[in-house]
Amino acid sequence: MGDIKVLEAVERYIRGEMNPDERLHFENLRKTNAEIDQLVVEHTLFLQQMNRFGEWQKFRGTLHEVHTDLAEQGKINSARLTGKAKVVYLWKRYKRVAAIAASIAGITTLTMSALVWSITPQAPASEIEKLKGEIYSIKTKTSQTDKELSKVKNSINNADNTIIYKTGGTGFIIDAKGYLVTNAHVVEGAHNIAIQNNKGEFTARVVYIDQLRDIAILKIEDENFKPFTSVPYAISKTESKLAEPIFTLGFPRNDVVVYGQGYLSAKTGFNGDTLSCQLELAANRGNSGSPILNKKGEVIGILNGRLKNAEGFTYAIQGKHIYKVLDELKKDTSYQKVKISARSSIAGLEFQQQVEKVEDYVFMVKVN
């Protein structure tokens, strides 16, 4: 145990992380204790070597990436061979055959999955409400809101050059670098997208949209955004259990994050839709795109709708589909580094504590 403390001190000393008092004390210790002095010398050498090794590795990674990029864009003629060797030539031909075989396999797979999708029951649009919120509640027909509407109109007139976001939903971070997931229907036909929570408001852009699964991936593109260090929750790849307690965070109101709690009530969605699952959970407009988390700190789904005229029948797209959409996205080489954290750091905590950790990663998605 003592050795660990000593080594920790040595590392902090080498990195210059000690405060002046500590440093003085440590330097005295170094003068009087030859063993510690030796350790400092030795460890400095080791850390230097590690650092250089790390940079070397990183640089090699960059080279590799650059090569692949440039070859694909045809900016270097890496794939083209000017060599005379027949073996090389044959290999090239063989590769082409392999590519054709692979693409046939690909087409077959696509056709099969298209078939499967077409068999999957589609909910009649009229019976399921998508919970995309109307930020200014224009659709609610009461005299009061009519009044508010005129207020809103006034404010629109007053603020000519600011963007007025009309509709919205919820989204949550899946990659600390600034990638979010929300519902496709939330960002449908969007011109501008902004995301907002207590951390601030940032502009974002759709990088992938899958209408069928109703999943969209957004990327925060805002110079004021500082990437997170990590994401506290993981995303579940497996099927959830019936009656599993769940909670959600979303923005059904315009300004503050709202917590909801319930349980998984059916493993499939409306009319046996295998893409989604059913939750006993109160949800409102603006909740679309909210993460559904379980006790293990895993996102098991994305809230995307509720049954009309019936409280508590809420539907969510199963979490594993996020992975599928991400795989599609990654086919674009510029997004190959998007990564979902595989481990949840909030597993087993009380919901209350989990919410505290998750809150910063859930954003209101505003669209116009």
Added chain:
Amino acid sequence: MKQEINEKPLLKGLAINDKKAVETIYRENYNMVQSLIINNNGSADDAKDIFQEAMIVLYEKVRSGTFELNCQIKTYLYSVSKRLWLKRLQQLNRYAPPIEDPESTVSVDEEIEDHEKRDAEFEMMNKAISSLGEPCKSLLEAYYLQKQNMQVIAANFGYTNADNAKNQKYKCLMRLKKIFFAHYKNENGDG
């Protein structure tokens, strides 16, 4: 002269592993090196290997100095690639044809020697870290290479608290240092 002034920002970018700079240098010089290798008994894969190694030599050179070469980047990369390729052919006991230079060359023997020594050190470190197995490999990489802090590592690796992660990291580190210093003393003892 004008060329050299233009190339300084590129070299500065290269020294900090700036992707744009790396890409520019790569794009402007790769084809030249590839034709050198392919016209001299090599394949496209060889060309990629040799060119990337030459890029590493250049990277090390600009990091150690003042971002100044005494020649153009193009000349430097060509000279290094040629030297590396002839060496490779010798090692493989393949015929090393006399190469006629369409480009001018500069002497880079010293740099290549330094590079080979460093490369061997890094390969050793690479092997040493891999030989530790998991979770040591990922744990040490996360802390010393990706510079993540211990709380984050503890969370990502599923340790119940940072102290447990620290304990494990310490054990791994001791093993790595043992291998490292055994090699280090050998290398420097025998000359």
